[in-house]
């Protein structure tokens with residue numbers, strides 16, 4: 001089984017704050033996740049800066065018609081990123097054409113898809129008229145992602161082992177919804193501890209608020225890494 005890596009989510013609206021945090025972490029994390037908030041505040045230059053400290057997962061969750069989605073993905077694939085994500089529910093054509101163009105620009109980028117957001121539960125799915133349970137919806141979208149040729153999915157820690165069974169051990173699982181014991185769930189609903197995620201076979205766990213809300217964020221990172229066996 002692969003070793004589980006820790007990427008820290010940089011959910012900030014200021015370049016200074018993001019850089020200050022990353023510096024203070026002293027390369028302890030294996031990588032960083034830049035999401036919409038930081039990217040839209042700072043623009044592409046923030047990716048170049050953060051990439052000097054570790055691998056970057058650019059979490060833009062692109063979702064559009066195939067032509068728009070692939071061109072947007074191609075633009076950001078010129079940045080120094082190792083992982084990029086799109087929404088699986090954009091459909092097979094959108095995923096395949098995006099993958100083709102991303103591979104053309106930078107074949108080293110792992111293109112993954114969001115199945116069902118970890119903030120969604122049965123009730124939230126029903127509210128948008130998805131009347132299957134979250135697990136079946138995740139399975140369906142993970143298989144569609146695999147069929148489309150992508151490298152993996154973003155999924156909850158509780159879905160990792162099932163997805164590995166369905167899509168194979170090499171299919172990358174990138175896992176938010178990580179809550180060390182004692183930390184608050186916040187808006188996340190399908191959650192687990194770092195240790196559980198690791199046992200389930202997660203390739204990369206993403207963690208944000210439990211680290212920043214801890215009294216000592218460096219200690220929190222070290223504890224998480226210990227739970228991952230490193």
Ligand code: C5P
Pocket residue numbers: 009011035059114116117118119154155176177178186188206207208209210
């Ligand atoms: O603070 P927390 O640990 O909940 O951060 C989780 C991060 O992972 C956030 O940046 C969130 O946008 C992201 N994410 C998620 N669920 C997904 C995809 C990404 O929580 N399905």
